Amino acid sequence: MFVAIGIVVLLAMVFGGFILAGGAMGPVLAALPLEFMIIGGAAVGATLIGNSMHEVKLLGSGFGKVFKGPKYTDQDHIDAIALTSKLMKVLRSEGAVALESHVTEPGNSAIFSEYPRLQSDPVVTAMICDPLTLMVVSSGTLDTHAVEDVIDSAIKTQLHEMDEPAHMIQSLADALPALGIVAAVLGIIKTMGAIDQPPEILGKMIGSALVGTFLGVLLAYGFAGPLGTRLKQINTHDQQIFHSIKQVIIASLHGYPQPLVLEAARSGLPPAHRPKLTDLLDMMRGR
Numbered sequence: 001m002f003v004a005i006g007i008v009v010l011l012a013m014v015f016g017g018f019i020l021a022g023g024a025m026g027p028v029l030a031a032l033p034l035e036f037m038i039i040g041g042a043a044v045g046a047t048l049i050g051n052s053m054h055e056v057k058l059l060g061s062g063f064g065k066v067f068k069g070p071k072y073t074d075q076d077h078i079d080a081i082a083l084t085s086k087l088m089k090v091l092r093s094e095g096a097v098a099l100e101s102h103v104t105e106p107g108n109s110a111i112f113s114e115y116p117r118l119q120s121d122p123v124v125t126a127m128i129c130d131p132l133t134l135m136v137v138s139s140g141t142l143d144t145h146a147v148e149d150v151i152d153s154a155i156k157t158q159l160h161e162m163d164e165p166a167h168m169i170q171s172l173a174d175a176l177p178a179l180g181i182v183a184a185v186l187g188i189i190k191t192m193g194a195i196d197q198p199p200e201i202l203g204k205m206i207g208s209a210l211v212g213t214f215l216g217v218l219l220a221y222g223f224a225g226p227l228g229t230r231l232k233q234i235n236t237h238d239q240q241i242f243h244s245i246k247q248v249i250i251a252s253l254h255g256y257p258q259p260l261v262l263e264a265a266r267s268g269l270p271p272a273h274r275p276k277l278t279d280l281l282d283m284m285r286g287r
Contacts, residue, residue, distance in 0.1 A: 003067055003230065010222050031187075031208035035215050038183040043172055046179075050171075055164060062165025066230050070237045074273045079115045080241045081248055081265045082283055084128055086111050088252035088261075096136045103129040103136060127154060127245050144253040151246045159239055166231040173224035180216015184209045243268045258284065 019025060047056065065071070072080075090111070091099045102109040106129055112119040119125065131151050134142060187209020191202060247265040256264070262280045269275075 084248040169228035176220035183212025
């Protein structure tokens with residue numbers, strides 16, 4: 001919502017100010033399609049040159065995420081803590097055999113079914129089930145630090161993939177001003193080829209060339225840069241769910257009491273989205 005509002009405000013202030021200053025939109029609008037074709041086409045081509053199809057698909061999903069917002073809601077973060085805590089309770093109280101069916105077949109797990117949004121998310125279920133499956137096949141004898149290393153590696157890989165679109169958008173933001181200069185230079189070359197024309201025609205041609213520089217800078221600092229920043233913010237919010245899962249697993253393996261386990265997971269959430277410890281404790285008690 002705020003992205004759409006920001007785009008409207010941006011365009012209204014830039015072009016509104018230009019019009020109020022006495023500028024004519026006619027030459028800008030006349031040059032815009034071809035200049036956009038040159039700059040936008042060059043940006044798309046450079047993106048295809050520098051990335052595989054997998055990264056290009058990630059970039060598309062990244063743009064979609066900017067407009068849709070975070071994937072995980074505040075309730076999802078709370079549910080992830082509760083779900084992982086319940087699974088660890090089964091491991092502690094009933095042993096690895098009792099946990100096996102839950103982590104090897106989460107789609108049929110009674111515990112997972114209490115949280116259908118997380119049950120249908122393959123990334124979250126893998127982040128929970130993979131390390132717990134290791135505990136099951138090793139009959140719970142794995143060193144806690146070794147489990148932590150495995151989880152850290154999985155989180156690092158997942159975060160790298162999530163952050164890749166933001167890096168690509170930032171690269172576009174860095175490149176767009178230069179691509180705008182390319183379009184402007186082509187316009188100047190065209191103008192120099194018509195140097196024998198009257199001043200009024202040359203003026204329009206030079207103005208059209210400068211639209212390229214304007215468009216490249218506007219797209220870079222008005223659109224691509226802010227979109228990349230927003231995507232990083234969204235990813236930071238979504239990534240917390242993985243750290244919460246890790247904290248519950250590791251704190252439980254260390255044998256900490258449940259209030260301390262919940263606090264370890266809760267304290268890693270951003271203050272604006274952090275639930276009260278008492279609410280988590282009441283939820284775990286079924287209140």
